[in-house]
Amino acid sequence: MNKGGLMVAKKEMTKIWVEDKFLPVTLVKVLPQEIIRYKDTEKDGYIAAVIGVDKKKSKTTKKGTEVPQYLMVTEMEVDEEFIKTHEVGKVLDTTFLE
Numbered sequence: 001m002n003k004g005g006l007m008v009a010k011k012e013m014t015k016i017w018v019e020d021k022f023l024p025v026t027l028v029k030v031l032p033q034e035i036i037r038y039k040d041t042e043k044d045g046y047i048a049a050v051i052g053v054d055k056k057k058s059k060t061t062k063k064g065t066e067v068p069q070y071l072m073v074t075e076m077e078v079d080e081e082f083i084k085t086h087e088v089g090k091v092l093d094t095t096f097l098e
Contacts, residue, residue: 006094007031007053007072033092036073038083048075049082051092 008028015022031054039048052070086092 005076006092007033007051007074009054030094034070035086035088035090035092036070037088038078039075047078047080047083049078049086050074051076 008030011027011029013024013026015024017023034052034055036050036052039046039050041047051074053072053074054070056069056071
């Protein structure tokens, strides 16, 4: 049971030719996402992965911080199987959606 998805950024709008007509499409870029930590039922009451989306550039982060800063931090509901196969610090890509 994985009720998550990927965070994407809109790149641009364009059109494609399909069956004798143009269709508008949106081009998106998959943002890099890293597992920061897991929430568990003992401490938090539910199971979820805390995901950091798109690390900030080093010039915009405060000096002296050892923890990477992210543009967005979000949660994704996951199951025990996901936790066993994806360790903390792993960067997620599109393969986990298969």
